[in-house]
Amino acid sequence: MDHTTQILPAVAAVIFNEAGEVLLQKRKDVEKWCVISGHVEFGETVEQAVLREIEEETGKKASIIRLIGVYSSPGSQTYFYREKTIQYVTTYFEAVLDSEIEKGFKNQETVELKYFHSDHIPADLALINPNWLKDALDRTVPAFVR
Template sequence: MPTPDFILSLREKVGHDLLWLPGVAAVVFNPAGEVLLCRRTDNGRWTLITGILEPGEEPGPGLLREVEEETGVQARLEHLIHVGTTDPIMFPNQDRCQFLNLVFRCAWVAGSARVNDDESTDVGWFAVDELPDLNPRHRMLVDLARSSTGVPVFEV
């Protein structure tokens, strides 16, 4: 999916300056206990399914929208597992963002994992002990989702 219109409008005003945005991420498990990942088009890295909420969009439905848009998988929310701030990110076009990220544990409901938009070059299910190289934050979130109790983790 292309950059959302509201971000393009903001970029006309602030250029490449740092934007503070609401983000969501999903740790989606299938019945075999595998994790859904995508390989990003912009940097070639494997990641959890992530997205930017539209203005006024609720986090849960927004995350489920992102999962289906990016992977063709329909999921259901189980619970919030983590609330945190990402490090600032610089994209290849020099745009900079930092996200307040809400991370949910989710369960597969239907659909075959596939590349479903232009944000990914590959999508797949991975056994937790055979994950591709993930950034440390995403690896921590997978581990947290596996042992989550339904009480979200956040910095105090």
């Protein structure tokens, strides 16, 4: 079987609670912590895609607060699968949930959702741009391109 390479659009969202802690999802597919993220589906805008992903992965509707940046660096955006290698171009947003997550929420994509203080982020993160948290906390730059 041929090994294919692709470049695809993706989205990610950082969500903070009132205490300034960041919401992370323990993903079922890789069993690692990550910000809410996923693929853009045909016919969607990046804004629609990130709001859909948030609802799918948390069970809650959300609103976009701001664009944090666009990430396309092969070093942090390339994923190696058995039959293909994909470089994602990820549009990264800050969002706020419209209501609180139910305690113990889990579904077919989410093992666990938990808020973490920025000094206590789990070490076992899924592949993610190394600047994800620093960029989300920096409100002096209109948007990052990395």
